[in-house]
Amino acid sequence: MVYPSLAMGAHRLWRPLGAIAQTALVLLVVSGISFMFLKLSPGDPVAIMLGSDFSRDSYDLLYRQLGLDQPWFQQYVQWLSRFVRGDWGMSYVSKQDIFEQSVLQALPVTLTLAALSLAVALLVGIPLGVLAAVRRNSWMDLLASAVAIGGNAIPSFYLGVVLIWIFSVAFGWFPSMGYVSPWSEPLTGLWHLALPALTLGAWYVGLIATVTRSSLLEVLEQPYMAAARARGEPSWRVIWVHGMRNVLMPLITIIGLQLGGMLRGAVMTEVVFTLPGLGMMITSAVQTREYLVVQAGIMITALLFIAVNFTVDRTYSLLDPRLRKNAR
Amino acid sequence: MLADSNIRASGPSPWQRLTRHLMRSWQLLRRQQKAMAGMGIVLAFVVAAVFAPVLAPYPPTEQNFMDAMQGPSAQHWMGTDSFGQDILSRVFYGARSALWIGFASVALGLVVGVAVGLLAGLRGGRTEWVLMRVVDGLLAFPELIMAMAFMAVLGLGMNNVILALALSFVGPFARTVRADVLQVKARPFIEAARLMGVPEREIVRRHVLPNIASPILIQAGMRISIAILLASGLSFLGLGVVPPTPDWGLMIAEGRGFVSMAPWMAGMPGLALATLLIGLNLMAEGLRDALDPKTRGDKP
Numbered sequence: 001m002v003y004p005s006l007a008m009g010a011h012r013l014w015r016p017l018g019a020i021a022q023t024a025l026v027l028l029v030v031s032g033i034s035f036m037f038l039k040l041s042p043g044d045p046v047a048i049m050l051g052s053d054f055s056r057d058s059y060d061l062l063y064r065q066l067g068l069d070q071p072w073f074q075q076y077v078q079w080l081s082r083f084v085r086g087d088w089g090m091s092y093v094s095k096q097d098i099f100e101q102s103v104l105q106a107l108p109v110t111l112t113l114a115a116l117s118l119a120v121a122l123l124v125g126i127p128l129g130v131l132a133a134v135r136r137n138s139w140m141d142l143l144a145s146a147v148a149i150g151g152n153a154i155p156s157f158y159l160g161v162v163l164i165w166i167f168s169v170a171f172g173w174f175p176s177m178g179y180v181s182p183w184s185e186p187l188t189g190l191w192h193l194a195l196p197a198l199t200l201g202a203w204y205v206g207l208i209a210t211v212t213r214s215s216l217l218e219v220l221e222q223p224y225m226a227a228a229r230a231r232g233e234p235s236w237r238v239i240w241v242h243g244m245r246n247v248l249m250p251l252i253t254i255i256g257l258q259l260g261g262m263l264r265g266a267v268m269t270e271v272v273f274t275l276p277g278l279g280m281m282i283t284s285a286v287q288t289r290e291y292l293v294v295q296a297g298i299m300i301t302a303l304l305f306i307a308v309n310f311t312v313d314r315t316y317s318l319l320d321p322r323l324r325k326n327a328r
Numbered sequence: 329m330l331a332d333s334n335i336r337a338s339g340p341s342p343w344q345r346l347t348r349h350l351m352r353s354w355q356l357l358r359r360q361q362k363a364m365a366g367m368g369i370v371l372a373f374v375v376a377a378v379f380a381p382v383l384a385p386y387p388p389t390e391q392n393f394m395d396a397m398q399g400p401s402a403q404h405w406m407g408t409d410s411f412g413q414d415i416l417s418r419v420f421y422g423a424r425s426a427l428w429i430g431f432a433s434v435a436l437g438l439v440v441g442v443a444v445g446l447l448a449g450l451r452g453g454r455t456e457w458v459l460m461r462v463v464d465g466l467l468a469f470p471e472l473i474m475a476m477a478f479m480a481v482l483g484l485g486m487n488n489v490i491l492a493l494a495l496s497f498v499g500p501f502a503r504t505v506r507a508d509v510l511q512v513k514a515r516p517f518i519e520a521a522r523l524m525g526v527p528e529r530e531i532v533r534r535h536v537l538p539n540i541a542s543p544i545l546i547q548a549g550m551r552i553s554i555a556i557l558l559a560s561g562l563s564f565l566g567l568g569v570v571p572p573t574p575d576w577g578l579m580i581a582e583g584r585g586f587v588s589m590a591p592w593m594a595g596m597p598g599l600a601l602a603t604l605l606i607g608l609n610l611m612a613e614g615l616r617d618a619l620d621p622k623t624r625g626d627k628p
Contacts, residue, residue, distance in 0.1 A: 029465030041481050153605035155557055157564045157577075158598035161584050165595075169588040264472040268561050272584065282473065283565045286480040298477050302468045 023310055030302045031083070034295050035076050041291040083299070089292050093285075102281060102296045109179060109277035110266055116182075116190075116197040117262070118255070121204030126251075128205070129212025130239060133220065144209045151206030156265040160199040160272035167195060177274040196273045200265045204258070211254045215247040222246075248319050256312030263301055342538035349542070356618040363614020369607025373600075377423040384417035388574040400592060407592040409582065415592065419600045421574035426604065429490055429569075430556040434548050436494035441501025442544065446532065448502065449509025460506065466499035472558055479567045489568045493555050504547055508540040515539075542619040549615045553608035560601055576601045 046062050047054075067075055082088070088098040132144035168176035174195045182189025219225065220243065228238045267279030274280070278297055285293035376383060391411045400407045406415035448459040466474070478492035512518065513536070521531050562568030563577030571578055576597040583594025 025461060026464045026468055029461050030468045033465050033469075037477055037481065042483070149606060149609065150602075153553075153609055154602045155561060155564075155598075155605070157561060158580055158594070158602060161580060161587055161594045161598065164584075165587045165591050169591075259470075263470040264558070264561070267472055267476075268564065271565055282476055283567065286476055286567050289480065291480065294477055294480050298469060298473050301470055301473045305470060306468050 019310070019313065023306060026306060027303070030306070031080055031299070032076070034299050034302075035079055037298070038079075038291055038295050039072070041289075041294075088296050091290060091293055093288050093290055093293075098293055098296050102278065102293070102300060106276060106278045106281045106297075107300060108181075108183075109275055110270070110279065112182060113193060113196055113200060113269065113275060113277060114262055114266055116193055117200035117266075118204065120197050120201035121208055124201070125205040125208030126212050126244075129209035130216060130244070132209060132213045133216035134239065136217070141213075144206075144213060148206030148210045151202050151204070154202070155268070156199050156203055157268040157272050159202055160195070160269055163195050163199055164272070179275045179277075193275075196269050196275060199272070200262070200269045203261060203265050204255075207254060207258060208251065211250055212247055215250045216243055219243050219246045252312060252315055252319065256308055259305060259308050263305070342534050346538040346541055353542075353615075353618040360614045360617065362610050363618070366607045366610025366612075366614060369603060370611055373423045373604050373607070374427065376420050377427050380417075380420040380424055384414075384420045386414035386417045388417045388421040389413065389572045399590070406596040407590065409579070409593050410586060410590070415579070415596050418574040418579060419576070419597055422576045422579065422597060422600065423604070425486065425569060425573060425575050426556050426560065426601070429486065429493070429559040430552045430608075433490045433493035433555045433559070434497065434551045436490065437497025437551070438501055438544065438548055440494065441498045442505050444498060444502040445505025446509060446536070449506040449513065450528075450532065450536075456506070459502070463499045463502050463506075466496075467503065469496075471496045471554070472561060475558055475562060476565070476567055479562060484567065484570050486569050486573065489559055489562055492562075493558055496558075497551055497555070500551075501544070501547065504543060505540060508543050509536060512536055512539045546612070546616045546619055549608075549612035553605050553612065556601075556608070557605060 046059055046068070063069060067078055070078075086099045086103075088102070090096070091098050091101060094101060128140075128144050128147065132138075132141040135141060164176040167174045175192055176195070178192055180189045180192045182193060216239075225238060225242060228242045229235070233242075263279075266277065267283065269275070270277040270279040271283055278300060282294055282297035285291075285297065380388075385405075391413055392408070393411070395403075395408050398408045406419060408414055409418070444459055444463070448456040448463075469477075474496040475489075475492045478495055479488060482488040482492060518531060518535055521535055526534075559568060560575070560577030560580070563575045564581045566581065568577060569575045579597040580594045580601075583590070583592075583597070586593050
């Protein structure tokens with residue numbers, strides 16, 4: 001996302017500004033691509049809005065009202081200014097404001113699911129990776145690499161179905177569908193989200209365990225680890241304080257880099273468990289050919305993607321004092 | 329032309345060097361158990377796909393409502409689905425569509441991505457700037473979301489799945505290729521060839537392409553499993569291949585509704601899909617370790 005060549009050698013003030021300018025440029029290209037997508041989509045938007053029965057005059061009127069008689073570039077500018085103001089149009093299937101439907105209703109569901117899955121993945125993945133590194137070549141190490149290979153290869157929609165079969169159908173412990181917000185009803189909400197979070201998190205667990213293991217193995221060789229041990233610090237402190245501090249960087253990098261995989265999994269997980277998130281929204285919008293809603297969905301995911309990459313880039317200097325020193 | 333023949337006469341051509349490099353890599357690859365296990369799995373699926381008409385005990389779309397939703401038995405090794413179709417036969421034929429979509433979409437994305445990356449890397453200047461900003465924009469969309477949006481525009485069906493996936497792979501391929509081209513371009517032998525008056529097209533064909541071939545191959549290898557995962561995901565969402573085509577994603581989606589009565593309906597095709605993906609991942613990892621000089625020494 002960030003192009004060092006442009007920022008290199010510049011005054012320290014220019015560095016964040018350059019990154020922001022680059023991001024703004026990417027946003028502009030993204031909006032252009034989304035707009036083109038809307039223009040490329042088959043079907044006549046006017047005919048779709050008017051329904052099956054309409055007169056020539058009302059068609060022409062709406063055509064002009066929508067600005068379709070103007071050149072493309074002007075249409076794009078108008079669309080962009082409406083988009084920035086949150087005027088995204090009405091959905092003709094749900095008869096709802098699209099901004100409200102996507103940003104206020106669907107997005108929080110997806111974000112909650114993603115956050116919970118990440119929590120599951122970190123809580124399981126980091127200890128697994130640490131144990132695999134500390135007890136190298138033990139059964140723990142074998143388990144970690146098995147989880148990594150399996151988690152990477154088993155598609156989340158399949159894992160979801162298997163978990164439903166085991167935990168909903170056979171044992172009846174968790175519900176197989178439906179969403180209750182954990183923000184308003186914590187216990188019921190978490191109970192409903194347990195299987196989805198496990199499904200989506202499984203993909204991350206292996207990745208996090210692998211990165212933790214390989215980075216920690218490298219860190220363990222460093223002289224400061226021997227120094228910490230020589231000072232007589234307890235081994236848990238050596239590993240979790242001195243060791244893990246240096247594992248954080250690669251860990252955050254990989255979490256940021258793999259966000260696309262997370263979103264991919266989130267879409268499928270939402271559909272398996274019928275959670276009313278962004279993935280579900282885009283999927284049904286594609287099926288009913290509601291291009292305005294699809295467009296809103298792809299814009300939101302792209303913005304999310306860019307925002308996370310931007311934050312991950314910024315976080316490096318916070319975590320690594322060496323980078324901070326260079327920047328000053 | 330004179331300059332050309334001079335270069336050819338002096339030692340092995342870059343393509344010969346590449347083939348030699350590949351042969352050496354193949355020997356390294358053979359020593360890796362993981363890669364060989366992966367290759368074995370993938371080969372088994374390729375055989376199943378190619379010989380599906382011979383191996384499948386029933387036609388994949390033959391419906392027999394008397395035998396609907398039966399568990400695995402001697403007649404139906406993997407059971408039957410809600411239409412009474414034999415799941416084993418459908419899994420064999422499903423391997424066909426999965427592998428075909430995987431290879432075709434990666435190949436198509438590769439060709440376009442390499443062209444864009446080459447153009448950007450070699451031309452430089454304004455062309456590069458514009459192309460790379462478009463690529464940045466494309467990369468800002470997660471692959472699945474991008475493929476879903478393309479499916480909305482293109483409509484359902486296997487060819488459109490291939491096209492949608494290929495389009496969403498152009499960005500990543502173009503970026504890798506451009507980065508590699510920039511590296512190769514700075515090397516002295518390119519300048520030497522240019523000074524000798526070798527035409528641009530020949531420089532690309534004989535000096536640039538062979539030198540960027542192995543990183544591209546590594547990426548293509550990794551992409552195939554992603555492509556198959558995305559394609560089956562699209563079918564699962566009902567945005568990909570249309571029924572009654574035997575497709576694993578579709579079969580899992582159908583089985584999801586019957587998971588309490590007939591768990592094998594989703595279980596069997598899912599198992600096939602997961603196994604193939606594990607095989608492809610192992611193979612791609614092995615390929616990377618064998619071709620990439622940086623990791624070659626690390627792993628035995």
